[in-house]
Amino acid sequence: MAAEYDSIALQFQKLNKLPYRLYGEAYTYLNLIADVTGKSILDLACGEGFFTRLLKQNGAARLVGVDISSEMIKLARLEEASVPLEIEYIIGDVMEIGSIGSFDLVVASYLLNYASTKEQLLKMCQAIAIHLKPGGRFVSLNNNLELLPEFYDKHEKYGIARRCAQSLQEGTPITLTLSIPDDGESISIDNYYLSQATYEWALMSAGFKEIRWHHPIVSPKGIQKFGSEFWQDYIDYPDMIGITCLK
16 A cells, blocks of 8 residues: 555645545544644544644644655655644554554544455554543544445546445445546545444444544535535535544
């Protein structure tokens, strides 16, 4: 996975310009995370630091970003050098980093959907749990586990294409092809289907409670700019889902 993301790091950074990223994902994520003033936060699978920087700018006291891709972390560190926010970035596999501290909040955007087995998912959830203080929160964005393949085409107008070669079963690979704005290119990433029941089992086995699932919301600015009709399929057939839980 590290090599895969190393090769697409620059292209991946351009996805931050897409409307669904700015007005859907970011707005939903920040609303789920809520007030971060004075909190310590660990951002797992932070990529080039898009959300990491937003959280620091919103008042977090300490922020550490971790990603498996050295090229993603290189881009994040370049941003940090350009506009210092006192964010620490670490190269590492979530399942192998050990303990790097105790945090009020752990966040992860599109991390858990890289687990292809329930054992891998459990290992990820355990790695998350060991970094949280008692009563700390885990907040994540994830592929929508309940979106049926017949509705995958609903998101192509947003620059998101999904394909799977078989019916959805535990471990089924799903290929995401994300269109990059302005240059006509695209990048493809493989994720895996695991059921909501498997996710809840893994989270509870790792010590989490009050597991909740959240549909995406669109910012008023996004609705004003593109109109309600543009976003209707994004709301009716959500391609992503939010997860929140407590340790």
